[in-house]
Amino acid sequence: MGPRCKSAFSIYNGHVAIAFSEFNVVPVLCSMSASVVLGFASVAAADTAPAMLPSGYLGTHGAQIVDRHGHSVRLACMGGFGTDITGGHLDYDNGPIHGLDANIAAVQAFGFNCIRADFNDKNVGEPEVMAQFDELVAVCKRYGVKVILDNHNNEATAKNWDNAAQQTNGIWFDSGPGSDGTDGGGDKGTVTDVQFLQDWVAVAKRYAGNDAVIGFDLRNEPVAHWKDHPPVWGGGGPLDIHDMYERVGAAIQKVDPGALIICEAIINWQNGAYEGDLAPAKTLPVKLPVRNKVVYSLHEYAWDKVACGKADLIPRMNKLWGFMCSENIAPVWIGEMGAAAGPADTRLIQWQNDIIAYLNGEDGPLGGPVFHGAEQPVSADLWRWGCQPETEDGCMNTQGKIRTEIADYAAKQLFRPTGAR
Numbered sequence: 001m002g003p004r005c006k007s008a009f010s011i012y013n014g015h016v017a018i019a020f021s022e023f024n025v026v027p028v029l030c031s032m033s034a035s036v037v038l039g040f041a042s043v044a045a046a047d048t049a050p051a052m053l054p055s056g057y058l059g060t061h062g063a064q065i066v067d068r069h070g071h072s073v074r075l076a077c078m079g080g081f082g083t084d085i086t087g088g089h090l091d092y093d094n095g096p097i098h099g100l101d102a103n104i105a106a107v108q109a110f111g112f113n114c115i116r117a118d119f120n121d122k123n124v125g126e127p128e129v130m131a132q133f134d135e136l137v138a139v140c141k142r143y144g145v146k147v148i149l150d151n152h153n154n155e156a157t158a159k160n161w162d163n164a165a166q167q168t169n170g171i172w173f174d175s176g177p178g179s180d181g182t183d184g185g186g187d188k189g190t191v192t193d194v195q196f197l198q199d200w201v202a203v204a205k206r207y208a209g210n211d212a213v214i215g216f217d218l219r220n221e222p223v224a225h226w227k228d229h230p231p232v233w234g235g236g237g238p239l240d241i242h243d244m245y246e247r248v249g250a251a252i253q254k255v256d257p258g259a260l261i262i263c264e265a266i267i268n269w270q271n272g273a274y275e276g277d278l279a280p281a282k283t284l285p286v287k288l289p290v291r292n293k294v295v296y297s298l299h300e301y302a303w304d305k306v307a308c309g310k311a312d313l314i315p316r317m318n319k320l321w322g323f324m325c326s327e328n329i330a331p332v333w334i335g336e337m338g339a340a341a342g343p344a345d346t347r348l349i350q351w352q353n354d355i356i357a358y359l360n361g362e363d364g365p366l367g368g369p370v371f372h373g374a375e376q377p378v379s380a381d382l383w384r385w386g387c388q389p390e391t392e393d394g395c396m397n398t399q400g401k402i403r404t405e406i407a408d409y410a411a412k413q414l415f416r417p418t419g420a421r
Helices: 100-110 127-143 193-207 241-255 279-283 310-326 346-359 404-411
Strands: 016-020 025-029 059-061 064-066 076-079 114-120 146-153 213-217 260-264 266-268 273-277 294-301 332-338 379-382
Touching (some): 127 146, 127 193, 193 213, 241 260, 294 310, 310 346, 346 404
Parallel strands (some): 076 379, 213 260, 294 332
């Protein structure tokens, strides 16, 4: 979901020389007149150092994401590295850090091991934009940062951001049976279900064999509460998103069998599933020809839950998705997670503490999932990269450091191979 002010992005090259300890980095940027100090405000000395993901593709084993040797890993992702607006382009000039190279170096220095980059169907036919994604992938590969690509919308949102958070018609296409012929935001639809599948195959072919691209998030935030043609999980017909996940996932695997196939839950505010509901996947899971590649996803934000506390939050997450972990069914990746918390937002900061405790298996006595031995906690994607002090959105302050009020919360999302939290 995310705030409506999601940014668009344009690449231009910067260069960086780095000298750093665990979380304090001083990049010397040729595009800047002065050094910018990066890093977490404080990290417990006893914490195991965060790690990048190992080389090679990933798979799944029960509720764990695993490397090619079967060792559990954690996706510690950073969000906000894509384009979803009309005429959009990748823009790495968002705050005190300038240039693609410098930004990815900073992501690595912060300890995050992957990024989520959104695109739209129009981008697939735009060689200049896709070349920018190629450059993004190449720079990420150089720094050991993995990439997850996310299909965010069909037409790209207009400058008023009407489709930035999620496509307003709620589904993965905007033309043909099942649609009303528009994207829900006033744009005439041009992307059929068939075209959607073909666009994903084109993207998968482009990065086939490149293990810097570890996953494909097939569709951002399908929504059931806005229109009279909502997506459904199962049952057949043109709006069956479970069927779409299996068809598109299988088509992708024919050209790129290594990547994870990420399937998002349907959001429905009318029944309280603000973040999405994975309950249907328990009885009707997504099955693909290449096994052990499906990861389920939903998005956790604090806006509707800031006053709830653990007494409400834990049963809620258990019901909507936590059972996947507790019952060892399949991995869950929180594909966007955030709260635009300022220094005085005590309720939002409390939400951060509550949700990260749940993700990290600290709420077992209260009914939450528990992780044993070398098992890793729930993977997540911090919303978002950048510096937007006017909205208290973005992970950085104007000095290029992790904002103090989210520093502990962010540090506890990182991949620590020994399982230390």
